[in-house]
Amino acid sequence: MIDLDLRHSAPDFKHYTELRLQENLEHRLNLVNGSLMFNSRTMKSGLSARTYINGSWGFASNPVIDKQTVKSVIKEAGSNAGYLRRKSSLGKSDLPSSRRKAVDVPKEPKKHFTIAELVAFLTGLDRMIMARFPKLTSRSLSLYSISMEKKLITSCGSELHSLLPRIMIYVDLTMEYKKEPISLFDLYGGYGFFGQHFTSPDALMPAIGKQYQALEQKTRGVYPKAGVHTCILDAELGGILAHEAVGHTVESDLVRSGSVAGDCWQQLVASPIVSLADFAHTALGKPCPVPVRIDDEGTVAEDAMIIENGILKSYLHNKESAMDFKMPATGNARAFLDSDEALVRMRNTAILPGNHKIDDMIASIDEGYYLIRPGNGQADATGEFMFAVTMGYEIKKGKLGRALKDVTVSGVAFDFLKTVDMVSDELSWCCGGFCGKKQPMIVGMGGPAVRGRINVGGR
Amino acid sequence: MTGERILQTALKGIKRTADKGQCRLTESRSTELNVDEGVVKLLRTTVNSSLMLQAIRSGKKGTHLINKTDFSSIKEAVEAVMLSADSAPADPAHDFAHCPNKRSLIKGPQQPDMDQMHNRLTELLADIRERYPLVRVREATMEHMQQNDRLVNSSGVDLSSCTGVYRFTVLFLAKQNTKTSSFNYCGCSLPDLSDRLINKGMLQLQFRQVQDQLNCGHLKGKFAGDILMSPGCLVSFIYDYMDSYLCDRSMISGTSLLRDKLGQNVAAQDFSLESSPVSRHFCETEWFNSDGFVQKGCRLIEDGVLKNFSLSLYGANKTGHKRSPNFSPFYIVKPGDASFDDMVRSVKRGLLLMRFSGGMPSVNGDFSGVAKNCYYIENGKIKFPVTETMVSGNLLKMFQNIRSISRERINSGSWLLPWMVFSGLTISGK
Numbered sequence: 001m002i003d004l005d006l007r008h009s010a011p012d013f014k015h016y017t018e019l020r021l022q023e024n025l026e027h028r029l030n031l032v033n034g035s036l037m038f039n040s041r042t043m044k045s046g047l048s049a050r051t052y053i054n055g056s057w058g059f060a061s062n063p064v065i066d067k068q069t070v071k072s073v074i075k076e077a078g079s080n081a082g083y084l085r086r087k088s089s090l091g092k093s094d095l096p097s098s099r100r101k102a103v104d105v106p107k108e109p110k111k112h113f114t115i116a117e118l119v120a121f122l123t124g125l126d127r128m129i130m131a132r133f134p135k136l137t138s139r140s141l142s143l144y145s146i147s148m149e150k151k152l153i154t155s156c157g158s159e160l161h162s163l164l165p166r167i168m169i170y171v172d173l174t175m176e177y178k179k180e181p182i183s184l185f186d187l188y189g190g191y192g193f194f195g196q197h198f199t200s201p202d203a204l205m206p207a208i209g210k211q212y213q214a215l216e217q218k219t220r221g222v223y224p225k226a227g228v229h230t231c232i233l234d235a236e237l238g239g240i241l242a243h244e245a246v247g248h249t250v251e252s253d254l255v256r257s258g259s260v261a262g263d264c265w266q267q268l269v270a271s272p273i274v275s276l277a278d279f280a281h282t283a284l285g286k287p288c289p290v291p292v293r294i295d296d297e298g299t300v301a302e303d304a305m306i307i308e309n310g311i312l313k314s315y316l317h318n319k320e321s322a323m324d325f326k327m328p329a330t331g332n333a334r335a336f337l338d339s340d341e342a343l344v345r346m347r348n349t350a351i352l353p354g355n356h357k358i359d360d361m362i363a364s365i366d367e368g369y370y371l372i373r374p375g376n377g378q379a380d381a382t383g384e385f386m387f388a389v390t391m392g393y394e395i396k397k398g399k400l401g402r403a404l405k406d407v408t409v410s411g412v413a414f415d416f417l418k419t420v421d422m423v424s425d426e427l428s429w430c431c432g433g434f435c436g437k438k439q440p441m442i443v444g445m446g447g448p449a450v451r452g453r454i455n456v457g458g459r
Numbered sequence: 460m461t462g463e464r465i466l467q468t469a470l471k472g473i474k475r476t477a478d479k480g481q482c483r484l485t486e487s488r489s490t491e492l493n494v495d496e497g498v499v500k501l502l503r504t505t506v507n508s509s510l511m512l513q514a515i516r517s518g519k520k521g522t523h524l525i526n527k528t529d530f531s532s533i534k535e536a537v538e539a540v541m542l543s544a545d546s547a548p549a550d551p552a553h554d555f556a557h558c559p560n561k562r563s564l565i566k567g568p569q570q571p572d573m574d575q576m577h578n579r580l581t582e583l584l585a586d587i588r589e590r591y592p593l594v595r596v597r598e599a600t601m602e603h604m605q606q607n608d609r610l611v612n613s614s615g616v617d618l619s620s621c622t623g624v625y626r627f628t629v630l631f632l633a634k635q636n637t638k639t640s641s642f643n644y645c646g647c648s649l650p651d652l653s654d655r656l657i658n659k660g661m662l663q664l665q666f667r668q669v670q671d672q673l674n675c676g677h678l679k680g681k682f683a684g685d686i687l688m689s690p691g692c693l694v695s696f697i698y699d700y701m702d703s704y705l706c707d708r709s710m711i712s713g714t715s716l717l718r719d720k721l722g723q724n725v726a727a728q729d730f731s732l733e734s735s736p737v738s739r740h741f742c743e744t745e746w747f748n749s750d751g752f753v754q755k756g757c758r759l760i761e762d763g764v765l766k767n768f769s770l771s772l773y774g775a776n777k778t779g780h781k782r783s784p785n786f787s788p789f790y791i792v793k794p795g796d797a798s799f800d801d802m803v804r805s806v807k808r809g810l811l812l813m814r815f816s817g818g819m820p821s822v823n824g825d826f827s828g829v830a831k832n833c834y835y836i837e838n839g840k841i842k843f844p845v846t847e848t849m850v851s852g853n854l855l856k857m858f859q860n861i862r863s864i865s866r867e868r869i870n871s872g873s874w875l876l877p878w879m880v881f882s883g884l885t886i887s888g889k
Binding site: 041057123182183260 | 495496498499500501502503504505506507508509520521522523524525526527539542543544545546547548550552573577581595596597598632633634637639640641642681707708711712713714716773777816817818819821822823825827828829831846847849851885887889
C-alpha cells in the first residue's frame with residue numbers, strides 16, 4: 001500500500017473525524033471446463049474521511065493518495081456534515097471518545113505465488129478432476145483472493161493498521177442423471193495467503209473426491225417431504241442461521257428501525273442450551289476467520305454475547321448507537337472499500353458448542369433430515385429466514401438414508417432456536433462467509449450442529 | 460492527465476507487445492444522501508475512477524484494473540496485464556470488437572441538484588409519517604451519479620458516454636407495539652426530480668401492504684396453486700432464468716437446458732422478453748459493452764419462441780452461436796391485456812407474491828423459497844396476508860405455464876415489467 005503518515009493530518013480535524021487509507025487487492029480466476037473465462041486482478045485504494053457534527057455525518061473519498069487530497073477529503077467530509085446540520089440540526093451530543101492503537105498485519109509467507117503459478121495450480125487441479133472423474137459433464141473452478149489493508153486515525157487519537165487476507169477456491173461439479181444436470185459446489189481455503197492453504201493440486205483431491213461422492217449420491221437423491229421436520233443443521237448451516245437470522249436482527253441499526261430483537265431484550269429467545277456470540281478475533285482460545293481488533297471507528301473490538309443460555313443479552317453497536325442505547329460500543333463498525341463508510345457489521349458469528357456427539361444426534365431421530373451444505377441465505381427483520389441447502393440426507397430410524405436434492409429450509413429464528421434440544425460439541429467455521437448490506441463484507445460464520453424443528457420446502 | 464491521454468498512454472503501452480489491447484476509463488462522482496433513524500443523516504460525496512486494461516497475446520488474455528491514473532501507475536498496470544495474459548492458457552475465443560467505430564453519447568442530468576435531492580427525500584419521509592404512520596424507513600438513499608466512460612481498443616474502437624442519473628432506494632417495514640412486518644423495498648432510477656418520490660414504482664401499494672402485514676395468517680399443508688407475481692418480484696425470476704439458460708456461463712458450461720432450443724417454443728405463447736439497454740423507456744443506459752460494441756435491443760423470446768441467447772463475444776465464439784446485440788439486464792416484457800383485478804379474479808387458489816426470498820435455482824431450474832409480503836387468494840378474492848409460506852417449482856416450466864399478463868407495467872428506470880400469473884406452482888404452509 002502507498003505509504004502516507006496520516007498522523008500529520010490530525011491538526012486538520014475540527015470535529016469528530018475518522019481518516020482512513022485503504023487498499024483492496026483482489027484476484028479472480030474462473031476456469032469453466034478447462035477454459036479460463038476470467039483472469040483479472042483489481043487494485044483499488046484511496047483516502048476517505050468521515051465527520052460527525054451533532055448527529056449529522058459527512059463522508060468524502062478520493063482515489064488519489066497524497067497530502068493535498070488528505071486535506072481535501074477532511075474538508076469535504078466536514079462540509080458535507082455541516083450541510084446536513086444546517087438543513088436539520090439533530091442536536092445530538094458528541095460521540096464517546098476512545099483512544100486505542102493496534103497493528104494487526106499478518107506476515108506474508110516468504111514464497112509469493114505469481115499469477116502464472118495460480119493459473120497453473122487451477123488448470124492442474126482441473127485436469128486431475130477431469131481424469132479422475134470422467135462422468136462429470138461440467139466443471140467450474142474459481143479462485144478468489146482478497147487482501148484488505150487499512151490505516152486509520154481518528155480525532156480521538158485511535159490508530160489502526162490492519163491487513164485482512166483471504167484465499168478461496170470454489171469447485172462446482174455437475175453430472176447428468178436421466179438427462180437432467182445435478183451439481184454440487186464446495187469451497188476450500190480461508191483466512192491467510194495462498195501457500196498457507198494450498199500446497200499442490202494433489203493435496204486437494206481427497207476433499208474433492210468426497211465432494212464427488214456426495215454429488216453421485218445426490219444424482220440419485222430424493223426431494224424431502226414438504227413440511228416441518230426434526231432436522232440436524234450441520235455447522236455451516238448453524239453458522240448461516242447465526243449470521244442471517246439472528247445476527248442481522250441484533251445489529252443496532254436494524255433494532256432501531258424495528259427488528260423483532262428490539263422487543264426481546266433480556267428475554268428468553270432460544271432454548272436454554274443455546275448461546276450465540278459475535279466474536280471479535282478469538283473464539284474459545286482459537287483465532288477466528290475474520291479477526292477484527294479495532295474497528296473502522298477506532299473502537300476496540302470486543303466479543304458480543306448475543307444470546308446467553310437462551311436469553312437475548314447484547315446488540316451489535318457502532319459508536320453512535322452505543323451512545324444512543326447507553327451500552328458499550330462493541331467494535332462492529334466496518335467498511336469494505338476506501339469509498340465506503342463504516343456500517344454496523346458482524347465479525348465472526350457462531351452458536352457456541354454444546355455437549356452432544358453428532359452420531360448420537362443422528363441416532364436420536366426416527367424420521368427427519370441431516371442438512372449439511374448451505375447455498376445462499378436471507379433473513380427478515382421479523383427473524384424469518386430462508387437458506388438453500390445443497391447437500392443433505394434423510395434420517396430414518398436413527399440412520400442416514402438417501403441423499404437429498406437441492407432444497408430450501410425456512411423458519412423464524414427465535415421460534416426455531418426454542419426448539420433446539422441438542423447441540424454438538426465441536427465448533428467449526430465456514431471458510432468463506434460474505435455478507436451483503438449496502439456494501440459487501442468479509443465475515444466469519446460457524447458453529448456446532450444443532451437439532452431442532454424447521455420448515456423444509458420439499459415437493 | 461486528461462482521459463484521452465490516460466487511455467492513449469495505456470493502449471500504446473499494451474500495443475507495444477500485445478496482439479490486441481483494450482482500455483476503459485470510467486470516472487464518476489457520486490453525491491448521496493442517506494436516511495437513518497427516519498432523518499437524512501449522512502451526505503456522501505465520492506470520486507471514483509477505474510482504469511481497466513486488457514491484453515491478448517498469442518490467444519492468451521489478461522485483465523488488470525486499477526483506480527489510479529498517474530503515469531507510473533499506468534506503466535505498472537501495463538506490465539501487470541501483460542504478465543497476467545502470459546500466465547493464461549491460450550484460447551482463440553478471446554477477442555475484442557474489431558470494426559473501427561468512434562461515437563459518443565451524452566444523457567441525463569450532469570450535475571446534482573443537492574437541495575432538490577434533500578427536499579424530495581424529506582418530503583417522502585413526511586408523506587410516510589402522514590399517510591402510513593406504522594411504516595418505518597429502515598434505510599433510504601438518494602444518489603446522483605455522474606459518470607464519464609470511455610473505451611478504446613487496438614482496432615480503432617473509441618466509444619464514450621457522459622451520463623447522469625438520480626437513483627433512489629428505500630427499505631421499510633411496519634411496526635406496531637411488538638409486532639413487526641416483513642421488510643419490503645423499492646429501487647428506481649430517475650431522469651429528474653420533478654415528481655414526489657411517493658408516486659414512484661408501487662410505493663403506495665407497498666406501504667399499505669406492510670401495514671396490513673403486521674397481522675399475517677398462516678397456511679396449512681400444501682397445494683398446487685397460482686402465483687400472481689408483482690413486476691418487482693418478476694425481475695428476480697427473469698435474472699435467474701437468464702443465468703440458468705441463456706447467459707455465457709450456462710451456455711459455455713453446457714448446463715443450459717435451452718442450449719439446443721433456438722427457434723423453438725420454450726415459453727407460453729403470449730410471453731415476449733427483450734433486453735434493451737438503449738431503450739427510450741429507460742433513464743439508465745449501457746450504451747456500449749465491455750467487448751467494445753455499441754449495444755442494440757435484443758429480442759430474447761418472442762411469442763414463446765427462443766430468438767436469441769444473451770452471449771458476449773467470448774460466449775459466442777465459444778459456443779458457435781451469434782454474438783448477442785447486447786448482454787445487459789435491461790429487461791422488457793410485452794404487456795398483455797388483463798387488468799390487475801381480472802388477474803386476481805382468475806385465481807382459484809394461490810398467492811399474490813410481492814417479493815421472493817429464494818435459494819439459487821439448481822442447474823436444472825428447480826427453485827424454492829419463502830413467499831414474502833404476500834397474500835392468500837381464494838376464489839378470485841385477496842383474503843389475508845400470510846407468512847411462513849414457501850413456493851417451489853421449476854423455472855423452465857413456470858414460464859411455460861403463464862396464465863395471464865397485465866396491460867399495466869412498472870418502469871424502474873432499467874426494467875419495464877407487467878404483473879403475471881403463473882399456474883401449477885407448489886405452495887406450502889406450516
